[in-house]
Amino acid sequence: MAYSKLCITLLTVVIFMLAANPDVAVANEATDELQRQIDSLVRRIEELEKRAGQSLNVPPAMAATGAASAGNGALQIGLSGLFAGGGSSVDNDALSRLQGGAHDPNQNGFVVQNVELSIGATVDPYFDAKAHLIFQIDSDGETVVELEEAFFTTRSLPGGLQIKGGQYFTEFGRQNKRHPHSWSFVDQPVVLSRFFGGDGLRGQGARLSWLTPTDWYSELIVGLQNAKGETMTSFLNAPGEEIGGHTLLDRDARRFGDLLYTARWLNGFDLSDTISMNLGVSGLWGPNASGDNTDTRIVGTDWYMKWLPARTQRGFPFVSWHTEVLWRQYEAGDLGIADRETLRDWGMFTQALWGFKPGWVAGLRWEYATADGDTATDPLRDTRKRLSPNLTWYPTEYSKLRLQYSRDWTEHLVDGSADTLWLQVEFGIGSHAAHVF
Amino acid sequence: MIRLHNILPALFLLTFSATGHAALRVVTTTQDLAALAETVGGEYVKVQSLTPGTSDPHFAVAKPSMIRKVFRADLLLVIGADMEIGWLPPLLQAARNIRVQPGNPGHLDLSGAVPILGKLSGSVSRALGDVHAKGNPHYWLDPRNGVHMARAIAARLGKLDPEHAAEYERRFRAFEQTLNDKLLVWQATLSHLKGKPVVAYHTSFIYLADAFGFRIVDEVEPKPGIAPSAASLSALLARITADRIGFLIMEPYYERRSARYLNEHTGIHVAVLPQSVGARKGIDSYFDLFDAIVIELLNTEEN
Structure with a gap:
């Protein structure tokens, strides 16, 4: 398809632009440079879009109209790019252990966090479909492409039912299924990196959701997913990986009990005309690869409140507060094995955002994660605290600039703490990316 | 004693009246x-x-x-x-x-x-x-x-x-x-506005202008959805003075600073118009909306 070719060209342009400037190193000095690069990128993208429209023999006006305002029936294509630059008081090795998310900025200098191509459309009266492809550049400069999500959702089941199937982010809590460009901070919460790995909890499967006939908004979701693979960190993660000193085996799904069972119950209330609230509980049950008969259980609770006054401009001002707490119980090693133990971890994050004037948001996040036992040298299980204030400016709905400072207090580091500063830039082109809630 | 055949007709009646309403x-x-x-x-x-x-x-x-x-x-x-x-x-x-x-x-x-x-x-x-x-x-x-x-x-x-x-x-x-x-x-009340140049905050009043015959010649926003800058405001200020533009109309949810600035430097009348039913207390119907808009435009003129 011509559009995917265009996107690969775009990606090449992005790589080229960043590679062409190796001598820019520190974020503070590079702010202007980065902005200029982005500006010139956006110009190039617009040129490319025009050229792509012409080579397809589509009148430019039509091509542009489709891109700017695809309706419900049309194919929606969008590309978002997320870039960061910055540095830390620790070296790249230590930094990559601190920034556990695969889309987190995780090295001193520049990082292409996430370039995401999203395609979605209504299939027919019965199905909607969506796919998200991720392009990334790893720390060795290699380009990585992954099929992050590709799923269908039913449109017309009766009784408030809806089925989703394919490869998708598990509906656990509020944060897990969010894509990096809609995060409120430059990196993912520590506890999610620990329990769900760098890419978030996702996999192949199907789930059933039911909008219950209650007076308030109440949705029940139950699902089954393959428990195997890198995106199933707490379950059948890749063989050879370690957790708490236990090396993971190659374990296959042989029975129903070897799949991942997922459940979520989400409730929403309007406390007043200006304050709304969501309360959710989620649970996961599945096998883990530390033994042949070992299981993992994860439960979590999430709450979200938002204040939005009666009179707003571009959705501002607002105040929101989002908190999640997660607990994990991990049976490590089969019965009868000497070092069999149950690993117990928990963690939380709580973050507040204040949109104080149109386009401007100040944020503050506090995180805590810990585990039972002697875990002080284990970067994935030690006791860790992190405080991250940030400031985001949205020039329009399609771009943003974010400055974030993080102070880490973590046991496995020699100094016990680390300071990090990131500047993040995002652009979104193509179909109007509707805001999630 | 209540028997089923006694209450059945009543139940039917209840069901029908319920669906009827x-x-x-x-x-x-x-x-x-x-x-x-x-x-x-x-x-x-x-x-x-x-x-x-x-x-x-x-x-x-x-x-x-x-x-x-x-x-x-x-x-x-x-x-x-x-x-x-x-x-x-x-x-x-x-x-x-x-x-x-x-x-x-x-x-x-x-x-x-x-x-x-x-x-x-x-x-x-x-x-x-x-x-x-x-x-x-x-x-x-x-x-x-x-x-x-x-x-x-x-x-x-x-x-x-x-x-x-x-x-x-x-x-x-x-x-x-x-x-x-x-x-x-409404049209008779606002007939004095016919043909007059007006500045709007956002490109949201072209239909109102069409209905009442005034001309929207510029916006406070340099581009739709883009907040005004000092440079764009001073350019607009020069235009307001040069073209003798008498009115600035805007929705209640936009910032008022730019309008105040233009008003102080050019004397332009600023009318904050309710743009929707429910924008202010007392605007409960479609008629109320235009009554309120017309009164607002009239009051602004007199002040």
Whole structure:
């Protein structure tokens, strides 16, 4: 398809632009440079879009109209790019252990966090479909492409039912299924990196959701997913990986009990005309690869409140507060094995955002994660605290600039703490990316 | 002693009377649409608006309670022309109500019922700001469009609820009559504005200008949706002075600093106009909206 070719060209342009400037190193000095690069990128993208429209023999006006305002029936294509630059008081090795998310900025200098191509459309009266492809550049400069999500959702089941199937982010809590460009901070919460790995909890499967006939908004979701693979960190993660000193085996799904069972119950209330609230509980049950008969259980609770006054401009001002707490119980090693133990971890994050004037948001996040036992040298299980204030400016709905400072207090580091500063830039082109809630 | 055959007729009666009064559930994206639906639907409809008239409908925030409303709706009325594109598509998917999906009788896009102004041809780039290729979606601000909208709503209500179709038609006729009478009064009251140049904050008043004959020559926003800068304001200031522009009109939800600055330096009259039903207390109907706009424009002139 011509559009995917265009996107690969775009990606090449992005790589080229960043590679062409190796001598820019520190974020503070590079702010202007980065902005200029982005500006010139956006110009190039617009040129490319025009050229792509012409080579397809589509009148430019039509091509542009489709891109700017695809309706419900049309194919929606969008590309978002997320870039960061910055540095830390620790070296790249230590930094990559601190920034556990695969889309987190995780090295001193520049990082292409996430370039995401999203395609979605209504299939027919019965199905909607969506796919998200991720392009990334790893720390060795290699380009990585992954099929992050590709799923269908039913449109017309009766009784408030809806089925989703394919490869998708598990509906656990509020944060897990969010894509990096809609995060409120430059990196993912520590506890999610620990329990769900760098890419978030996702996999192949199907789930059933039911909008219950209650007076308030109440949705029940139950699902089954393959428990195997890198995106199933707490379950059948890749063989050879370690957790708490236990090396993971190659374990296959042989029975129903070897799949991942997922459940979520989400409730929403309007406390007043200006304050709304969501309360959710989620649970996961599945096998883990530390033994042949070992299981993992994860439960979590999430709450979200938002204040939005009666009179707003571009959705501002607002105040929101989002908190999640997660607990994990991990049976490590089969019965009868000497070092069999149950690993117990928990963690939380709580973050507040204040949109104080149109386009401007100040944020503050506090995180805590810990585990039972002697875990002080284990970067994935030690006791860790992190405080991250940030400031985001949205020039329009399609771009943003974010400055974030993080102070880490973590046991496995020699100094016990680390300071990090990131500047993040995002652009979104193509179909109007509707805001999630 | 209560016997089944004694209470059965009563039960039947109860069931029938209940269905007889089951009002059509109409959900609208804005309060303007809700006001029109209430006027035309009367007692046969139960109307809820998803957004309040005090907020900018481009940037509504989809709340979970909205999912419930859309889930239970028999008819969904939308402004269309991409006005709700930022929040309605995911809401429609989450609400899983096939009746109100686009293309079904329970989905009515009113932008198809009115002549849309400001349609763009040629290359539409976001470098131009928040422009709508499908045209300017603020069409409810022309009272003549109110008639088109009410007619379309009455026709659709009649299709979904044929039993009361005649009643919807009758109520629409009454609305049309009153509106046409009032329009003459509004136009006469504002006749002094005919042909006058006016500055608007956002590109949202072109329909109002069309209805009352004034000309919108510039906007405070340098591009739609882009906040004014010091440079853009001083350029506008020079233009206001040079062209002797007497009026600046804006919605209540925009910042007032720019308008105050222009007023202090040029003496331009600033009229903060309610842009929707519900934008202020006391604006409960479509008629109230234009009464309030006309009074606001008149008061601004006198001050």
